[in-house]
Structure formats: structure tokens, C-alpha cells
Amino acid sequence: MSLILALENGVGYTKSDFLNYQLYDSGVIYTQETDLIYLPTADGRCAVGSYYDGTSDIVYMVSDTPNVFDTAQTYFKLYWYADGTLTNEYEYYIQYSTSYEYDAYTYYVYVFTAQPLGAGVFQVTSRTINSDISVSTISTTDIIETLCAELSEATNPCIDIELYTQGSGTNTLYTFIWSNLQNIPANYTEEDFKIWIGSSDVSGDQGLLVGLTDYEKLKAQYSYGDLHDAMANTQIAVAEENGYFFTSATLLYVDENGDNVVCNTYCFKITTEGTVTSEETETGGDVTINENTSPKENDSYDGGDGSLTEQAEGQEMSVDNLLTTSYVLTEDELVDFGYYLWSNDLQSSIYGYQTSMIENILSCKRIPFDVPGTETTIKLGNIDTNKSASKSSSTHIKDVGSVTPTVYNNSWLAFEPATVISIYLPYIGIEKLQTNLIYYCENVNGLPTVKARTINVKYYFDIVYGSCVACVYTDGVMIASFNGSCGIDIPITASNRASNELSLIKQGANTTASTIGALTSGNVFGALGGFIQGNLEKTIEEKTADIHFTTSGGFSSQVASYLPGNVTLFIEHPNYTEPSTYKHDFGYPCNLSYNLSDLEGFTVLGHNIEIDEIPCLDEERDLLLNILTTGIYL
Amino acid sequence: MKLYLYKNTSDRRKVGKDLTLVETLDNVLFKENTDILHPVFTFRKDSEENWKNFNYCMLQWGSMTKRYYFIKNIVVEPGGIISISCEVDVLETYKTYIRGLYTIVSRQEYICNKSIRDEQMIIPLNRVIDSVEFEDSVGDGGDGSIILTVSG
Numbered sequence: 105m106s107l108i109l110a111l112e113n114g115v116g117y118t119k120s121d122f123l124n125y126q127l128y129d130s131g132v133i134y135t136q137e138t139d140l141i142y143l144p145t146a147d148g149r150c151a152v153g154s155y156y157d158g159t160s161d162i163v164y165m166v167s168d169t170p171n172v173f174d175t176a177q178t179y180f181k182l183y184w185y186a187d188g189t190l191t192n193e194y195e196y197y198i199q200y201s202t203s204y205e206y207d208a209y210t211y212y213v214y215v216f217t218a219q220p221l222g223a224g225v226f227q228v229t230s231r232t233i234n235s236d237i238s239v240s241t242i243s244t245t246d247i248i249e250t251l252c253a254e255l256s257e258a259t260n261p262c263i264d265i266e267l268y269t270q271g272s273g274t275n276t277l278y279t280f281i282w283s284n285l286q287n288i289p290a291n292y293t294e295e296d297f298k299i300w301i302g303s304s305d306v307s308g309d310q311g312l313l314v315g316l317t318d319y320e321k322l323k324a325q326y327s328y329g330d331l332h333d334a335m336a337n338t339q340i341a342v343a344e345e346n347g348y349f350f351t352s353a354t355l356l357y358v359d360e361n362g363d364n365v366v367c368n369t370y371c372f373k374i375t376t377e378g379t380v381t382s383e384e385t386e387t388g389g390d391v392t393i394n395e396n397t398s399p400k401e402n403d404s405y406d407g408g409d410g411s412l413t414e415q416a417e418g419q420e421m422s423v424d425n426l427l428t429t430s431y432v433l434t435e436d437e438l439v440d441f442g443y444y445l446w447s448n449d450l451q452s453s454i455y456g457y458q459t460s461m462i463e464n465i466l467s468c469k470r471i472p473f474d475v476p477g478t479e480t481t482i483k484l485g486n487i488d489t490n491k492s493a494s495k496s497s498s499t500h501i502k503d504v505g506s507v508t509p510t511v512y513n514n515s516w517l518a519f520e521p522a523t524v525i526s527i528y529l530p531y532i533g534i535e536k537l538q539t540n541l542i543y544y545c546e547n548v549n550g551l552p553t554v555k556a557r558t559i560n561v562k563y564y565f566d567i568v569y570g571s572c573v574a575c576v577y578t579d580g581v582m583i584a585s586f587n588g589s590c591g592i593d594i595p596i597t598a599s600n601r602a603s604n605e606l607s608l609i610k611q612g613a614n615t616t617a618s619t620i621g622a623l624t625s626g627n628v629f630g631a632l633g634g635f636i637q638g639n640l641e642k643t644i645e646e647k648t649a650d651i652h653f654t655t656s657g658g659f660s661s662q663v664a665s666y667l668p669g670n671v672t673l674f675i676e677h678p679n680y681t682e683p684s685t686y687k688h689d690f691g692y693p694c695n696l697s698y699n700l701s702d703l704e705g706f707t708v709l710g711h712n713i714e715i716d717e718i719p720c721l722d723e724e725r726d727l728l729l730n731i732l733t734t735g736i737y738l
Numbered sequence: 739m740k741l742y743l744y745k746n747t748s749d750r751r752k753v754g755k756d757l758t759l760v761e762t763l764d765n766v767l768f769k770e771n772t773d774i775l776h777p778v779f780t781f782r783k784d785s786e787e788n789w790k791n792f793n794y795c796m797l798q799w800g801s802m803t804k805r806y807y808f809i810k811n812i813v814v815e816p817g818g819i820i821s822i823s824c825e826v827d828v829l830e831t832y833k834t835y836i837r838g839l840y841t842i843v844s845r846q847e848y849i850c851n852k853s854i855r856d857e858q859m860i861i862p863l864n865r866v867i868d869s870v871e872f873e874d875s876v877g878d879g880g881d882g883s884i885i886l887t888v889s890g
Contacts, residue, residue: 270837270838271834271837271838274802275754275833275834275837276834277834277835277837277838279838325835325838327802327834327835328802328834329801329802329803329804329834330802332801332802333800333801333802333803340801398838398840399840400840428887428888428889429887429888430885430886430887431885431886431887431888432883432884432885432886433883433884433885433886434884435881435884437884438884438886441886464888464889465886465887465888466887466888466889467885467886467887468884468885468886468887469884469885470881470882470883470884470885471882471883471885472876472877472878472882473876473877473878473882473883474878474880474882474883475883475885482886482888483888484888493886496885502874502876503874504872504873504874504875504876505872505873505874506872507870507871507872509870510868510870512866512868514852515852515853515856516852516853516854516855516856517859517861519853522861529876530875530876530877531876545853551849551850551851551852552851552852552853554852554853561872563876567883567885568885568887570885590876590877591885594884669875669876669877669879670871670872670873670874670875670876671871671872671876672869672870672871672872673869673870673871673872674867674868674869675867675868675869675870676865676866676867677865677866677868678861678862678865678866679862679864679865679866680859680861680862682859687847687848687850688847690845690858691845691846691847691850692845692846692847692850692851692852692856693844693845693850693851693852693854693855693856694843694844694845694846694849694850694851695842695843695844695851695854696842696843696849696851697840697841697842697843698840698841698843698846698849699838699839699840700836700837700838700839700840700841700843701837701838703843703846703848703849704847704848705846705847705848706845706846706847707843707845707846707847708843708844708845708846709839709841709842709843709844710841710842710843710844711844713839713841713842714841715835715839717835717838718832718835718836719835720828720831720832721774721775723775724775724826724828724831724832727826727828728828728829728832728836731751731828731829732836733844735751735845736751736752736753736829736836737748737749737751737752737753738753738754738837
């Protein structure tokens with residue numbers, strides 16, 4: 105073990121050479137402020153102080169435990185240094201021991217005197233315990249009392265205590281919350297400790313008991329009336345005269361004899377207005393007063409609105425002008441080209457590729473928007489027809505704009521199944537969107553508020569096949585995509601026309617089969633299989649509209665061109681008007697834990713709440729539970 | 739003990755009622771076995787006027803211990819004897835502790851989560867459909883373009 109010495113000028117040394125085996129296993133606590141040595145033993149604690157009485161050093165050790173030392177054998181050595189050089193050694197032998205009563209507690213004093221071992225005397229001047237004590241004025245009692253006080257403060261069990269007040273005046277509720285029990289004596293545990301709360305005088309002397317609570321409960325709650333009624337008659341007189349009274353919380357433990365051992369008292373002054381201040385009677389631990397504050401924080405709505413991460417752009421994979429070429433023609437140019445197909449010039453230019461050169465024509469379609477291109481002439485196979493046209497890209501993107509739907513109900517009615525959102529997409533049909541991706545809840549001042557996301561629609565066209573994909577975005581994130589067909593086939597030959605009609609019939613049959621028996625209509629114009637460009641992904645769904653809008657049968661793209669050309673959002677929602685007194689008569693769903701002192705208005709508590717802390721009769725408790733869970737007005 | 743007679747104008751579910759003191763009766767004694775939750779107080783009234791003005795009472799013993807009661811019935815006997823049958827009002831009696839509760843609130847007038855489904859709402863069957871059109875049309879509105887795709 106190490107022995108740390110604190111000399112009067114505050115310079116400390118350590119020395120691990122300690123001889124007395126009874127103290128051999130002990131640790132050392134050093135407090136430079138008091139120039140004292142604390143030598144805690146396995147069974148207790150003791151403080152050490154010494155002074156030079158003009159003849160020799162006298163060392164006093166004070167312990168809160170009896171029989172710390174075997175007095176016949178006890179001695180110890182102290183090594184004194186100056187500037188790092190050993191100057192002297194002293195052995196200290198025990199002279200006598202006695203008990204000493206201090207602050208209603210029994211301490212045990214051991215007195216040692218020094219026996220110099222070597223030549224030279226190391227003059228130890230008074231080690232200042234406080235500025236008022238010097239060698240000439242130190243008396244045995246004074247130094248012992250000082251040591252007792254030091255030991256008491258350092259080792260007395262104490263707690264941190266918080267007092268919360270809710271309400272005001274005679275309707276104030278006082279909640280005592282304690283924690284951090286320290287300096288538990290040997291052979292005792294937290295289970296032995298209790299908190300006594302009751303009336304007291306300003307010095308903390310106990311009056312009448314209000315409640316005795318086990319430390320482990322960590323909390324006690326009393327009303328103003330409870331504390332007020334605990335006053336003794338003399339205290340009542342003082343309260344009536346001065347407008348305040350005292351309540352104290354006392355930490356005590358029950359010793360092995362069953363007696364209460366008082367450790368620390370925390371006194372509070374309470375006025376007739378219910379306010380409270382702390383009086384300085386405690387000797388350890390922290391005291392905190394929180395007026396008009398609840399011990400627990402109210403819940404708040406922290407449900408997020410989710411976060412839609414913006415997706416990376418898709419990658420366009422073009423097949424333009426590889427083995428086929430697309431040309432943009434005006435009507436006149438197409439007619440002129442048609443004349444050429446049937447002219448003798450083409451027949452005489454056949455180079456033997458096909459039995460009919462016309463079979464080099466893969467498709468001819470009208471699409472509903474202008475396509476830019478580069479002026480050129482049409483090359484049919486390897487034959488330059490010298491007919492004018494424009495060479496074009498096979499892809500086209502149209503952003504039809506954005507809308508932010510109105511929030512018609514700032515409540516659960518804004519979400520499915522109460523509110524249903526559908527979208528009409530030209531060349532595709534009417535599709536359903538997931539409402540919860542469009543309406544969401546945002547935390548506004550701690551309460552959820554319904555908001556709407558901005559909806560954007562983009563069309564991606566493949567002009568070669570006449571197909572399109574409409575992608576629906578909310579706040580930049582694609583939530584749905586739907587396939588359609590916008591290209592109107594222009595028959596070139598008889599076989600081409602037959603092929604087109606067959607395709608239409610199949611579309612119609614397929615579409616009809618998907619709608620009969622189900623009040624739904626799907627992709628009105630049939631899906632061509634969706635020529636998807638790049639990496640467009642269907643992130644959420646590709647559903648058909650249901651319930652509200654019905655169509656049946658298949659349409660040609662030409663017919664579809666007569667239908668409305670703008671995307672339209674349909675929001676079907678309840679026609680609900682909230683009665684003006686609804687919230688006062690019924691309230692709204694809450695589902696948060698709250699301090700009732702922070703609430704007002706109609707309030708319904710949860711069914712399985714605990715009200716054990718209310719000091720009521722059993723029948724009253726049933727009444728309370730029934731009323732609190734059916735609704736009260738705060 | 740003292741018995742305070744009040745005029746109560748608050749809903750019985752109110753915590754912290756609006757009470758107007760009508761009369762105070764001192765030196766109340768229990769002359770027989772009394773159900774403290776449903777007591778019957780009997781007293782003499784020289785004037786019959788005041789018994790019409792109170793509908794609530796509070797029994798106090800000690801300096802601060804109180805119990806509040808609804809007056810369920812008043813029986814007027816000849817000779818100015820009035821008997822009032824009472825029922826304990828637990829909300830008022832323990833209002834200080836009730837306000838100190840920290841617990842789950844399932845419904846509330848001001849602190850609420852409207853995104854939770856409210857089973858008490860009565861929703862009419864008729865529904866409303868609102869629509870909003872996007873500004874730009876998908877097509878250009880004209881004749882569009884003719885696309886001829888050929889091999890080569």
C-alpha cells in the first residue's frame with residue numbers, strides 16, 4: 105500500500121513502505137485540502153491528523169469503526185522528505201484509544217506518539233487543519249472534533265434529492281425523487297436505508313411523520329395538505345404567523361439492533377402559497393428544487409414522414425441508326441414516298457434483297473407530337489430513293505408538369521382506405537396510386553400534420569414501336585410506372601394492314617378478358633410489352649385502377665387520340681365536416697404519455713393506467729379508474 | 739369537522755370544479771355509523787331558502803383533510819330538518835394527485851395524433867371526387883409526326 109503525506113505547505117509525497125500489517129492491506133485516500141491522511145481499513149474508515157506539541161509528534165487517528173487496531177502491537181512509520189531527500193524516519197506507537205461522541209455518532213480515537221529513529225529531529229510545525237489552529241492552541245478535543253467532522257462529512261451516507269412541485273397554493277403536489285446513495289457503511293446495503301419525510305423545524309429536527317419510504321422506491325409524493333397536517337402545534341403557530349412551515353426528508357438506515365440511524369437531513373421551507381426553498385441542513389449530496397415542473401417529460405410525436413431518396417438517372421441505350429433507320433416525314437412527304445413505292449423507278453432498282461422491296465419497310469406510325477430530325481433522303485435498303493425526310497432519334501421524353509394536391513382532411517381520413525387517388529394517363533388509361541406515398545404526416549410543433557407531396561409525370565416514348573411509359577414521381581422519386589401505346593399504325597401494304605388488325609383484335613380480346621367479371625379496367629389500349637429505355641425501374645407498383653372508374657374493351661391508338669390529352673389526378677375522399685364541438689366532447693386519439701398537469705380540456709386515460717400513488721380507498725380507486733378512462737375535463 | 743355547502747356549476751367530470759360557497763356548518767359529528775363514501779348529513783335549517791341553493795358539499799377534518807361530495811338528494815322533513823344524501827366526488831377529492839399523474843393519454847382535446855384512426859368519427863357514406871389537371875398535354879395538340887422505319 106502507499107502512504108501519502110500532505111505537509112502543511114501542501115506538497116505531497118508517496119512512499120510504499122508501510123510496516124504495520126494491520127494497515128497493510130488498506131488503501132489510502134489523500135485529501136490535500138485538509139492535510140489529513142485517510143486510511144480506510146477493510147472494516148471502516150479513519151482520518152488521521154497530527155501536530156507537534158513541542159516535544160514530539162502526536163498522531164491521532166479517528167475511525168467510525170471500533171477495534172480497528174490491535175493496540176498492543178500497532179505502530180507505523182512515517183518517512184519525511186525534503187526536496188526529494190529522506191530527512192528522517194519516525195515510528196509512531198499507539199499510546200491509548202478512546203471513544204468519542206460527535207454529532208450523535210460514536211467515533212473511536214487512537215493516539216500515537218513518535219519515536220525518532222535516527223539522528224536529527226525533524227521539526228514538524230503545526231500542520232494547519234484550519235487557519236485558526238496553531239501548535240500553541242491545539243487541544244486534544246479540538247483536533248479530535250475536527251477529525252470527526254472531516255470523517256463525518258467524507259463518510260456520512262448521503263443522497264441526491266430532487267423536489268418537484270406541480271400546482272399552486274394548497275393544491276400543490278410535491279414529488280421527492282432521490283438517488284445516488286453514497287458512503288454506505290460496511291455490512292449494510294441500500295435495502296437498509298429509508299427516507300423519512302415529515303414536518304421539522306428549521307434545524308431539521310424531526311417532527312411528525314408523513315411517510316417512511318424504502319430508499320429503493322426512489323420516490324415519494326405528497327400533497328400540500330399531507331405535509332401541512334403533519335405539523336406539530338408549535339409549528340402550526342409559526343406557520344400561521346410567518347406564512348411558512350418546514351418539511352424535511354431524512355436519510356436513515358436501520359442498524360443491526362433495529363434502531364434508526366440518522367445520516368443526513370434535507371430541510372425545505374414551504375410557504376402557504378405552496379412555494380418551496382431548501383434550507384441548509386444537509387451535509388452531503390445535491391439538493392435540487394424544480395418548481396412547477398413535472399418529474400417526467402411529456403412524449404412528443406416523433407414519427408417521421410419517411411424519406412424518399414432521389415434516384416439516379418436512367419441510362420439511355422439507343423438503337424438508333426444501327427441496322428434500321430427512322431425518318432420523320434410530313435404528310436406530303438409520306439404521300440410522295442408512297443408514289444415512289446409503286447413507281448417503275450423502284451421496280452427497276454430492285455437489287456435482289458427481297459421478293460418485294462416494300463418489305464424493307466418495318467413500320468409507319470403517327471405519333472402525337474413533333475419529332476425533330478436532320479434533313480436527309482430516305483434510303484431503302486441500299487437504294488437512295490431521293491425522297492426527302494428527316495432522320496430522327498427513336499426516343500423522346502415529355503415532362504407534363506407537376507401538381508401538389510390539396511389536403512382535404514388533416515387527419516387519418518387523408519390516407520387509405522378513406523382517401524383513394526387515381527390518375528388518368530393519356531394513351532394508357534386510369535391507374536390507382538398509393539395514397540400514402542402522396543399524403544404524409546409531418547411534425548409541426550410536436551403534432552402530426554398532413555402534408556401533400558408534389559406529383560410529377562414524365563412520358564418516355566419509343567417512336568419506332570409507338571409505345572410509351574408514364575412515370576409518376578413524388579418529390580423526385582419514381583413511385584409508379586405504367587405502359588401504353590401512342591403510335592397510330594399507318595398501313596403500307598395489305599399484309600401490313602392485316603397484321604395491324606390482328607394485333608388490334610388480340611389487344612381487344614386480351615383487354616376484355618382482363619376486365620370481365622372484375623369491375624376494373626386495365627391498360628385500356630393494351631400493353632405492347634413496354635419498351636423500357638435505360639434502367640427505368642418499377643419501384644412500387646404497376647396497378648390497375650379499381651372500383652371507381654371502369655372501362656372495358658380495347659381501343660386503337662387512333663381512337664385514343666380523341667380522349668383527353670392531359671394527365672389528370674383524381675382524389676376521392678370522404679365528405680366529412682367535423683362538428684364544432686367534437687374535440688371538446690370526444691377529443692382526438694392521442695396515444696402519448698403525458699403529465700396531466702400540462703393538459704387541459706377533455707382527456708381520456710389509457711385503460712390499464714396505474715394510480716397506486718393516490719392515497720384513496722379501494723372503492724374510490726375503482727371509481728377513479730372508471731372516470732379517468734371514460735373521460736374527464738382538466 | 740366542518741361541512742361546507744356549495745353551488746357547483748361544473749360538469750361532474752371536471753377536475754377542479756367551479757364552486758361557490760353557500761354556507762358552512764361547524765362542529766359536524768358522526769352520531770351513527772356512516773359510510774364515508776356515501777354519507778347522509780342531517781341538519782336543521784331555520785330558513786328553507788338556502789337549501790335550494792346548494793348541490794355540492796365538502797367535509798373537512800383536520801386542517802387540510804377534505805372529501806368532496808355530490809349531493810344526490812335532499813329530503814326536507816317537517817320542522818326544518820334537512821337530510822342530504824351524498825356521493826363522494828373522487829375527482830375533486832384527489833385532484834392534486836390526479837394532476838400529478840404521468841400516464842398514457844388515449845384521447846385529448848388539444849394534444850392529439852390525428853393520423854391515428856378515430857373510431858368515434860361518424861363518416862357519411864357520400865364521397866367527394868376532386869380532380870386536378872396537369873398543365874401540359876402529353877401530345878403537342880397538332881397533327882404530330884409520321885415515323886417511317888426502314889431497314890438499312
